Amino acid sequence: MPSAQEFSVLSFGAKSCPKEVIQALEANPADANVILPFLKKSLEGGSSTMCSSDQVWLFCVSRNNGIVTVDMVLSCTENEMGKYPIFIVPTQPVSRWSPTSLSVRLKALAEALRDSVPQERVYSIFAPDIVVFLFSQLWSDLVGIGINEKPYYAARLLSCATVIPNPLPLPPSATCRLAVTADTTAIAKLCKGFSDESEPFVLGRNEAFKEASLLISKQQVWVYCVSEEITCIAAFTRNTLNMATITKVYTRPSCRGRGYARHLVREVTRHLLRSGRREVVLYVAHNNASAARVYESVGFVEPDPAVEVGHSVKWTEVGFDRNYVDLGHW
Numbered sequence: 001m002p003s004a005q006e007f008s009v010l011s012f013g014a015k016s017c018p019k020e021v022i023q024a025l026e027a028n029p030a031d032a033n034v035i036l037p038f039l040k041k042s043l044e045g046g047s048s049t050m051c052s053s054d055q056v057w058l059f060c061v062s063r064n065n066g067i068v069t070v071d072m073v074l075s076c077t078e079n080e081m082g083k084y085p086i087f088i089v090p091t092q093p094v095s096r097w098s099p100t101s102l103s104v105r106l107k108a109l110a111e112a113l114r115d116s117v118p119q120e121r122v123y124s125i126f127a128p129d130i131v132v133f134l135f136s137q138l139w140s141d142l143v144g145i146g147i148n149e150k151p152y153y154a155a156r157l158l159s160c161a162t163v164i165p166n167p168l169p170l171p172p173s174a175t176c177r178l179a180v181t182a183d184t185t186a187i188a189k190l191c192k193g194f195s196d197e198s199e200p201f202v203l204g205r206n207e208a209f210k211e212a213s214l215l216i217s218k219q220q221v222w223v224y225c226v227s228e229e230i231t232c233i234a235a236f237t238r239n240t241l242n243m244a245t246i247t248k249v250y251t252r253p254s255c256r257g258r259g260y261a262r263h264l265v266r267e268v269t270r271h272l273l274r275s276g277r278r279e280v281v282l283y284v285a286h287n288n289a290s291a292a293r294v295y296e297s298v299g300f301v302e303p304d305p306a307v308e309v310g311h312s313v314k315w316t317e318v319g320f321d322r323n324y325v326d327l328g329h330w
Contacts, residue, residue: 006062006063006064007060007061007062007063007071007101007104007105007108008060008061008063008108009058009059009060009061009105009108009109009111009112010058010059010060010061011056011057011058011059011112011116012057012059013055013057015042015043017039017042017043017057018059020061020068020070021057021059021070021073022036022039022040022043023070024070024073024091024092025039025073025089025091027091028089028091028311029240029242029243029279030157030159030243030279030281030303030311031089031090031128031157031311031312032073032089032091033238033243033245033281034075034087034089034126034238035073035075035087035089036240036243037238037239037240037243037245038075038077038079038084038238039057039075040240042055054077054078055075055076055077055078056075056076056077056113056116056117057073057074057075057076057077058073058074058075058076058109058112058113058116059071059072059073059074060072060073060105060108060109069092070091070092071090071091071092071097071105072088072089072090072091072092072105072109072131073088073089073091074086074087074088074089074109074113075087076113076116076117076121076122078328080210080214081207081210081211081214081329081330082328082329082330083121083123083326083328083329084328084330085123085124085125085126085317085328085330086113086122086124086125086126087126087127088109088125088126088127088128088131088132088135089127090127090128090131090312094128094130094131094312102130102131102134103134103138106131106134106135106138107138107142109135110135110138110139110142111142113139114139114142114143119143119145119324119325120324120325120326121325121326122139122143122145122320122325123319123320123322123325123326123327123328124152124317124318124319124320125139125317125318126153126315126316126317126318127315127316128312128314128315129312129314129315129316130312131312132315132316132317132318133316133318136318136320139320140320145320145321145324145325146320146321147318147319147320147321148318148319148320148321148322151316151317151318151319152200152201152317152318152319153283153285153316153317154285154286154287154314154315154316154317155283155284155285155286155314155315155316156283156284156286156292156302156313156314156315157281157282157283157302157303157311157312157313157314157315158281158282158283158284158295158296158300158301158302158303159279159280159281159300159301159302159303160269160273160279160280160281160295160298160299160300160301161273161278161279161280161299162273162299163266163269163270163273163298163299164266164297164298164299166262166263166266168259170263171226173226173227174224174225174226174260174263175224175225175228176222176223176224176225176263176264176267176268177222177223177225178219178221178222178223179215179216179221179222179223179233180216181216183212183216183223183230184209184212184213184216185209185212186223186229186230187212187215187216187221187223187230187233188205188208188209188211188212188213189208190230190232190233190250190252191203191208191211191212191215191233191248191250192205192208193250193252193253194248194250195208200319200322200327201327201329201330203329207329215235215237218237220235220236220237220239221233221234221235221236221248222234222235222264222267222268222271223264224251224260224261224263224264226255226260231251231252231255231260232249232250232251232252232255232260232261232264233248233249233250233264234246234248234249234261234264234265234268235247235248235249236268236272236280239272239277241276241277242276242277242278242279243277243278243279243280243281244272244277244280244281245280245281245282246265246268246269246280246281246282247282249261249264249265249282249291249294261291261294262294262297262298265294265295265298266298269298269299269300279303280300281303282295282300283315284300
């Protein structure tokens with residue numbers, strides 16, 4: 001087990017990511033879904049927003065007899081909709097560190113983050129439970145901003161590599177399809193509904209319309225229609241050649257309980273796997289048993305830790321006192 005001293009924290013820019021970092025993230029793509037797709041787009045020369053100087057990347061490495069190992073990666077980034085939370089992805093099994101070794105690594109990351117961004121930029125942290133609770137406390141102690149009593153989000157990370165066949169066909173009046181420009185207004189209403197249930201990350205009408213337009217233009221959202229009326233959406237916004245992440249599933253409240261989301265998630269997942277991805281991942285909140293049943297019926301399960309080395313099932317987003325931070329959106 002490495003000692004507390006055998007590590008360092010380094011930074012890199014959007015165009016200069018060390019290959020060791022990419023390799024470490026690619027070794028556990030399920031956990032890395034919050035960082036790896038964005039990082040690859042930045043390296044490939046994505047939009048000016050993705051490559052702006054506001055993006056901060058930090059990573060912790062251990063050294064042992066000349067061998068360098070990437071321990072974890074932290075990102076502070078933003079997209080067209082706003083600033084993301086701070087994401088932290090362990091790239092080694094957390095069990096390899098003693099509590100002291102983990103604490104000093106996270107403290108060093110917190111200090112490097114403090115030196116890189118204004119403290120009001122850090123409105124929340126999203127990471128595996130064992131990391132997020134320790135890091136958020138270290139950050140709070142460092143900058144003097146309190147932690148919200150209730151986490152913004154607490155969820156399990158699920159993965160699907162094989163879709164379970166649907167025992168029931170689509171109703172004759174129903175269709176699942178990729179969204180088109182003509183769907184923008186209807187999808188914006190559902191994006192707004194989703195955000196209204198995701199306090200404090202609530203969108204105004206114009207912001208919801210912007211989000212719908214972006215999802216459609218990037219071909220990242222499908223719809224479930226009943227007699228041509230859109231009742232449900234499923235979006236996938238963190239994607240690489242080998243993996244995709246379903247990030248938003250929302251059914252109009254008056255249409256829930258009819259199996260629409262189950263049909264749509266199954267079709268979207270099948271489409272993503274047929275397009276060449278090896279797996280599709282998503283998060284499901286601990287308190288959302290109905291959504292968990294939908295995803296599990298499609299084939300989503302907790303990734304096998306024997307395959308995903310160091311995989312973390314439970315993830316939480318911890319927020320800080322909103323009187324002292326600037327909220328973003330994701």
